[in-house]
Amino acid sequence: MTAGPDAIAQAARLLEEGKLVAIPTETVYGLAADADNPAAVAAIFSAKGRPSNHPLIVHVARDADLSHWAIDIPPVAQQLIAAFWPGPLTLILKRAPGVDDVITGGQDSIGVRCPSHPVAQAVLKLFRGGQGGIAAPSANRFGRVSPTTVQHVIDELGEPGVGPVSAVLDGGPCEVGIESTIIDLTRLDTQGPVLLRPGQISVHQLEKVLGRPLATTDHAAPRVSGSLDAHYAPRTPLALIEREVLAETMAALRAKQRQVVSLAIDKEVVQTTALQAEILQTEILQTEGLQSERLGSEGVFTTRMPSDPQAYAQALYAQLRSLDQVGADLILVEQPPKTTAWQGINDRLQRAAFDSAGVLERLLA
Ligand code: TXA
Ligand code: MG
Numbered sequence: 345m346t347a348g349p350d351a352i353a354q355a356a357r358l359l360e361e362g363k364l365v366a367i368p369t370e371t372v373y374g375l376a377a378d379a380d381n382p383a384a385v386a387a388i389f390s391a392k393g394r395p396s397n398h399p400l401i402v403h404v405a406r407d408a409d410l411s412h413w414a415i416d417i418p419p420v421a422q423q424l425i426a427a428f429w430p431g432p433l434t435l436i437l438k439r440a441p442g443v444d445d446v447i448t449g450g451q452d453s454i455g456v457r458c459p460s461h462p463v464a465q466a467v468l469k470l471f472r473g474g475q476g477g478i479a480a481p482s483a484n485r486f487g488r489v490s491p492t493t494v495q496h497v498i499d500e501l502g503e504p505g506v507g508p509v510s511a512v513l514d515g516g517p518c519e520v521g522i523e524s525t526i527i528d529l530t531r532l533d534t535q536g537p538v539l540l541r542p543g544q545i546s547v548h549q550l551e552k553v554l555g556r557p558l559a560t561t562d563h564a565a566p567r568v569s570g571s572l573d574a575h576y577a578p579r580t581p582l583a584l585i586e587r588e589v590l591a592e593t594m595a596a597l598r599a600k601q602r603q604v605v606s607l608a609i610d611k612e613v614v615q616t617t618a619l620q621a622e623i624l625q626t627e628i629l630q631t632e633g634l635q636s637e638r639l640g641s642e643g644v645f646t647t648r649m650p651s652d653p654q655a656y657a658q659a660l661y662a663q664l665r666s667l668d669q670v671g672a673d674l675i676l677v678e679q680p681p682k683t684t685a686w687q688g689i690n691d692r693l694q695r696a697a698f699d700s701a702g703v704l705e706r707l708l709a
Contacts, residue, residue: 347463347513356470358510359384359478364391366483366497366504367467368515369459371432371524371543372490372661373497374403374480375509378472379413382444385479389446391501391508394486399449401434401524402456402477405468413454413477415440420537420554421529427553430460432520432544436528447479453530463515482523483509489576489668489696492518492661499665520544521658522688527558535559542687544657576692578668581700582675584693590678591616593704594646597674602707605667606646606676609656613678614648649678653685660689664696673707674700 347355347368355365359376362384367376375391377384379402389396402413406429410417414437421435434457439448448454456477459465468478482490484500491497494514498504504512525543527550538559539547547558585593590606590613597604608614647663650656667675677693680686 345514346516349466351511351513352463352466353470355511355513356467359467359471359476362387363510364388364508365467366494366501366509366512367464367478367480368461368494368513368518369403369464369480370461370518371459371520371522372492372518373483373494373515374459374464374478375483375497375501376403376467376478376480379447379477379479380444380472382446385444385446387508388479388481392481392484392486394481396446397449398481399451399453399455400447400479400481402447402454402479403464403468404456404458404477405474406430406458406465408458408468408475408477410437410456411440412475413440413443413456414438418529418532420532423553424527424550425458428545429458430465431458432460432524433457434524434526434541436526436530436540438530453528455526457524461515461518463513467513487577489578489661489664490523492521492658496662496665517658517662519658520654521660521662522692525550525688542691544654544688546684546687548684577696577699578664578675580668580670580672580675581703582664582677582693582696583700583704584677584679584697585704587613587678590676593708594676596708597676600708602674603670603672604674604676604707605670605672606678607649607663607667608646608678609649609651609680610678611648614646653680653689656680656686657689660692674703676704 358365359378362381364387365376367374375388377388416438434455436453436455439452439454483497484490494512497512501507501509525545526541528538528540536559540561551558
């Protein structure tokens with residue numbers, strides 16, 4: 345059940361006391377702490393098992409005074425804020441002198457974002473009278489898939505009050521489903537605005553507001569844990585595969601007695617995959633309220649994903665978690681279209697597949 349006013353007020357109080365609270369945002373659930381309390385922020389790192397040099401995003405209320413966090417805020421930041429806040433966009437700005445090193449990982453920049461989820465907004469409005477900042481990475485253990493439901497948060501970090509988290513606020517399944525788009529505005533003179541992490545807000549939408557092209561990440565870019573190659577990964581190996589060969593690959597793996605599950609978008613691909621893997625005779629398995637259906641039996645099945653990128657992103661992490669629990673040899677994923685609307689999704693899928701290079705070939709051998 346979505347958190348009501350009492351739970352929200354209690355969460356704001358706990359945060360003011362220096363406790364950790366998991367909060368819903370429109371992208372993914374965050375593990376929140378008072379950004380002005382270095383000990384509370386340090387507790388985030390130990391709860392996640394996250395290296396201390398990976399900086400955190402500070403979440404602020406709608407009309408918060410950004411000068412507490414950042415200096416030399418360029419006009420282009422205001423344009424992006426006007427266009428996309430509250431919403432799934434994080435801006436990297438030059439850090440204000442008062443900001444503690446524990447948040448920025450010692451860097452001279454800081455990430456800020458104003459989330460649109462009503463529960464996050466309500467917490468931010470109450471917390472320190474709307475003037476505070478809430479540091480919050482995704483509420484998962486380091487390197488794992490971000491949580492998009494309360495149950496995911498509990499699976500990652502334990503029950504509230506038992507593990508390191510004092511409370512978990514329910515905001516329902518996250519609407520966006522993948523992490524915010526991150527734009528670096530600290531190197532405007534030399535590189536212009538730089539895209540550090542693609543998300544739901546597309547490059548096309550951003551460039552329209554910016555009135556100039558967006559550079560993409562390079563090796564001189566600041567550390568972003570979301571930009572480590574093997575991030576956002578399920579434990580089961582994952583391979584991306586072109587639509588045309590998904591069905592035959594799944595069948596070939598079945599012939600080798602491999603246990604394989606797949607995610608496909610195209611309805612026909614789903615059906616031929618199921619047919620060729622000889623699993624069509626079994627039932628359609630519904631997955632917890634997601635816009636997707638499974639064709640097959642427990643253990644070997646193919647899941648039909650939405651063809652709309654927003655709905656796909658919304659379902660993706662819950663699907664990966666649920667597929668991970670099957671304990672299959674491989675998760676095969678139909679390569680989504682390579683258009684800008686799919687960029688955030690393709691980015692996460694590539695990272696999820698990074699550690700599994702060569703696994704498909706080995707399983708087929
Ligand atoms: O959608 C989101 O952004 C979610 C929700 C909870 O707001 N948060 C999130 O946080 O994804 P996290 O910590 O899992 O990922 C934030 C990314 C990290 O990869 C971090 O390295 C990068 O933002 N980041 C934060 N501050 C930065 C900075 N000053 N310079 C470069 N990258 C930064
Ligand atoms: Mg994360």
